[in-house]
Amino acid sequence: MRSSRVAAPALDRLARIAPGLVAFVRYRREDLRHDVVAGVCVASVALPVGVAYAELAGFNPAIGLYSCIWPLVAYALFGTSRQLIVGPDAATCALVAASIVPLAAVGTPEYLSMSTTLAFLAGLFCIAASFIGLGACADFLSRPILTGFMNGIAISIALGQTGKLLGFKIESTGVIRPLIEIVAKIGQTHWPTLAVGLGAFALLLLLPRFAPRVPAALATLASAACVTALFALDTHGVRTIGAVPAGLPSFVVPRIHWDALDTLAVDAAGIAxxxxxxxxxxxxxxxxxxxxEIDDDREMSAIGAANIASALSQGFAISGADSRTAMNDMTGGRTQLASIVAAAAIAFVLIFLTGPLRFVPVAALGAVLVMAAVSLVDITTLKGLWSEARGEFAICLAATVGVVALGSLKGILLAVALALFRFIRIVARPSHEVLGTVDGMKGFHSTERHADARRTPGLCLFRFNSPIVFFNARYFKRTALDVVAQTAPKPQWFVLDAVAVTGVDVTGRHAIEELRQELGERGVSFVLAGRRTQRLDWLERHGMDNVTAAQLHFPTLRAAVRAFHAARQRESGETASTSSVPTPRDAPLRPTDPAPAPLDQAITRRHDDGIPT
Structure with missing residues (x-):
C-alpha cells in the first residue's frame, strides 16, 4: 500500500514530462495485439511513403526511413495522442527543399547537414513555445475546422493515389486540374497496374468481412508483393517501390551553419x-x-522532441502523418505502443528485408491509402452542421476546399481566418433583447421570442449579449438609443442587464457614460442591474468612490424592477409595505398609471439598502 502511494506522485510528476512513458507503465495487456497489428500496418505504409517523401525533398531514399524511426520513438514517449503517427509529410518536405536549395546543391553532404540543422532548430522552437504556453493557439482550431481539415486530407489522399492506381503520373495539384488531367490521360491507363489496384481493393473490402482478425492492409500489401514477385509484374510495367539501401542510421550532432543561421532560423520557425x-x-x-483529450503544450514539445530525434539520426523535419495515423486508427491502434512497434518494424526491414520490400507494388499501396482516406470522411458531422449552424458549415467547407486546393497549411490558415472573422462579426454585432415577464415563468424573457411577454410601461429592460469593447461600443450605444426611441410609452428608466455584459474596456465605459448622458437629456434615467459588487470593487481600486451615486446600480434585474415600482408608488402618494411591492411575476402597471419622477427626484436614498449582493 505504501509503495503504491509513493509511486502515484512519482508517476504524476513523470506524466508532466513524458506522458507516453506513463502510459507504458500502466499498459493493459489486452491492448497488445491491437497495437502490434496496427504498428506493423503503419510500418507497411510508412516504408514506401518515407522513400517517396525523401525523393520529394531531394534526399537518398534511406534518409526518409531514418526520419521514421527515432521520431516515432520520441513522440511515443512525450506525446499525448494515442493514435498520432509522426514522420515525413508533403508540406514539411516541400518547405525543407525550398529552404535549403538556395543554400546548397541537392544530394551533397552540405545539403543533408543543413536539413538536420533545420530539423534541430524547428524542434527547439517547438519545445520553447510549449514552455510559454503557445499550444493554446490550437484552440482556434474549432470542431468544424477539424472536420473540414480531415475531409480535405481524405480527398487529397484519394486524389493523390488515383494516378498510382491507373499507372500514370498526375502532375497537377488541387481538385479540378487533377480531375481534368485524369480524364485527359485515361487512355494511358496501364491495365496490369489497374488490375493490381482493383485486386488490392477487393482484398481490403472482403477481408474485414470474412476474416475480421486478419490485418487487411498488411495482408493486402504482402499478397500484392508475392504476386508481383511470382509473375515478375515489375518487368511488365507494374511500378514497385524499388530497392532501398540497408542499415540503421548513426547518430550525429547537427553542425550549425552560422553563415546561414538567420535564414535557417526563419525557415525553421515556419516549419515548426x-x-x-x-x-x-x-x-x-x-x-x-x-x-x-490531448494536451496541446505537451503535443508541441513532443513534436519538437521528434524533430530533434530526426536531426540526431540524420533525418529531416517531420510532422503528423495523416495517412499513417488513419492507418493506425483503422487497424485498431489503441496506445502509443503502436508507434514503437512501427519504428521497430521499419528498423527490422532496413536491416533484413530491404530485398523483398522492393516488390511491393505502388498500386496496392495506393489502394490501402484510399481506403484509409475513406475512413476519415465525416458525413455525420457535416449533416449536423448543415442543420444546426450554416455559418459553421461554411467554415468546415472552406477548410476542406482550402486543404484540397491550397495545401494543408494554407487551408488551415484560410479556415482559421474565416473563423476569426466570423467571431469578430458575432461580437461586433451581438444579439440584444428587450425583456419582459411571462405568466407562469420566473425571471425576465425576450419579448421577441415570447409573444405573450409583457413590458412594464415606463420601464425598458435591455440585455446586450456581449462584452462592450472598442469594436462594438458604438453599436451598443446606437442600439440602446434605438430601443428607447421605439419603446412606447416613453420609458422613465432604462435598465441595462449587466450580467450579460462579460467585460467592458475603456472605450466601452465611455460609450456607457455617453449613453447615460444622452438618456438623461431625454428624461430617461440610466440604471444598471447585476455585477454591482464587481463595479464597486473596480471603483474602489481606482479611487472613484465619489461617483458611485452617479449611476444607480442594483444587484439584480428584479431588485431594479422593485425599486422602479417603489418610486412610482411614492410619486403617486401611495404607502405600501415591502410585502405589497409588485414583483416581476405580478401584473405590470397600466399605461394610465402615473409615470415615476426622474431618478434623482424620486430616489432620495439608496434603494439597494438591505438587498444582498
Missing part, C-alpha cells in the same frame, strides 16, 4: 508552426473520434 498545426489538427481529430 506547420508541423505543430498539422499534427495537432490530426491528433485532435482522432482524439475526438476515440473519446479522449
Amino acid at each position: 508552426l506547420i508541423s505543430f498545426c498539422s499534427a495537432t489538427l490530426t491528433a485532435r481529430s482522432f482524439a475526438a473520434k476515440n473519446g479522449y
Whole structure:
C-alpha cells in the first residue's frame, strides 16, 4: 500500500514530462495485439511513403526511413495522442527543399547537414513555445475546422493515389486540374497496374468481412508483393517501390551553419508552426473520434522532441502523418505502443528485408491509402452542421476546399481566418433583447421570442449579449438609443442587464457614460442591474468612490424592477409595505398609471439598502 502511494506522485510528476512513458507503465495487456497489428500496418505504409517523401525533398531514399524511426520513438514517449503517427509529410518536405536549395546543391553532404540543422532548430522552437504556453493557439482550431481539415486530407489522399492506381503520373495539384488531367490521360491507363489496384481493393473490402482478425492492409500489401514477385509484374510495367539501401542510421550532432543561421532560423520557425498545426489538427481529430483529450503544450514539445530525434539520426523535419495515423486508427491502434512497434518494424526491414520490400507494388499501396482516406470522411458531422449552424458549415467547407486546393497549411490558415472573422462579426454585432415577464415563468424573457411577454410601461429592460469593447461600443450605444426611441410609452428608466455584459474596456465605459448622458437629456434615467459588487470593487481600486451615486446600480434585474415600482408608488402618494411591492411575476402597471419622477427626484436614498449582493 505504501509503495503504491509513493509511486502515484512519482508517476504524476513523470506524466508532466513524458506522458507516453506513463502510459507504458500502466499498459493493459489486452491492448497488445491491437497495437502490434496496427504498428506493423503503419510500418507497411510508412516504408514506401518515407522513400517517396525523401525523393520529394531531394534526399537518398534511406534518409526518409531514418526520419521514421527515432521520431516515432520520441513522440511515443512525450506525446499525448494515442493514435498520432509522426514522420515525413508533403508540406514539411516541400518547405525543407525550398529552404535549403538556395543554400546548397541537392544530394551533397552540405545539403543533408543543413536539413538536420533545420530539423534541430524547428524542434527547439517547438519545445520553447510549449514552455510559454503557445499550444493554446490550437484552440482556434474549432470542431468544424477539424472536420473540414480531415475531409480535405481524405480527398487529397484519394486524389493523390488515383494516378498510382491507373499507372500514370498526375502532375497537377488541387481538385479540378487533377480531375481534368485524369480524364485527359485515361487512355494511358496501364491495365496490369489497374488490375493490381482493383485486386488490392477487393482484398481490403472482403477481408474485414470474412476474416475480421486478419490485418487487411498488411495482408493486402504482402499478397500484392508475392504476386508481383511470382509473375515478375515489375518487368511488365507494374511500378514497385524499388530497392532501398540497408542499415540503421548513426547518430550525429547537427553542425550549425552560422553563415546561414538567420535564414535557417526563419525557415525553421515556419516549419515548426506547420508541423505543430498539422499534427495537432490530426491528433485532435482522432482524439475526438476515440473519446479522449490531448494536451496541446505537451503535443508541441513532443513534436519538437521528434524533430530533434530526426536531426540526431540524420533525418529531416517531420510532422503528423495523416495517412499513417488513419492507418493506425483503422487497424485498431489503441496506445502509443503502436508507434514503437512501427519504428521497430521499419528498423527490422532496413536491416533484413530491404530485398523483398522492393516488390511491393505502388498500386496496392495506393489502394490501402484510399481506403484509409475513406475512413476519415465525416458525413455525420457535416449533416449536423448543415442543420444546426450554416455559418459553421461554411467554415468546415472552406477548410476542406482550402486543404484540397491550397495545401494543408494554407487551408488551415484560410479556415482559421474565416473563423476569426466570423467571431469578430458575432461580437461586433451581438444579439440584444428587450425583456419582459411571462405568466407562469420566473425571471425576465425576450419579448421577441415570447409573444405573450409583457413590458412594464415606463420601464425598458435591455440585455446586450456581449462584452462592450472598442469594436462594438458604438453599436451598443446606437442600439440602446434605438430601443428607447421605439419603446412606447416613453420609458422613465432604462435598465441595462449587466450580467450579460462579460467585460467592458475603456472605450466601452465611455460609450456607457455617453449613453447615460444622452438618456438623461431625454428624461430617461440610466440604471444598471447585476455585477454591482464587481463595479464597486473596480471603483474602489481606482479611487472613484465619489461617483458611485452617479449611476444607480442594483444587484439584480428584479431588485431594479422593485425599486422602479417603489418610486412610482411614492410619486403617486401611495404607502405600501415591502410585502405589497409588485414583483416581476405580478401584473405590470397600466399605461394610465402615473409615470415615476426622474431618478434623482424620486430616489432620495439608496434603494439597494438591505438587498444582498
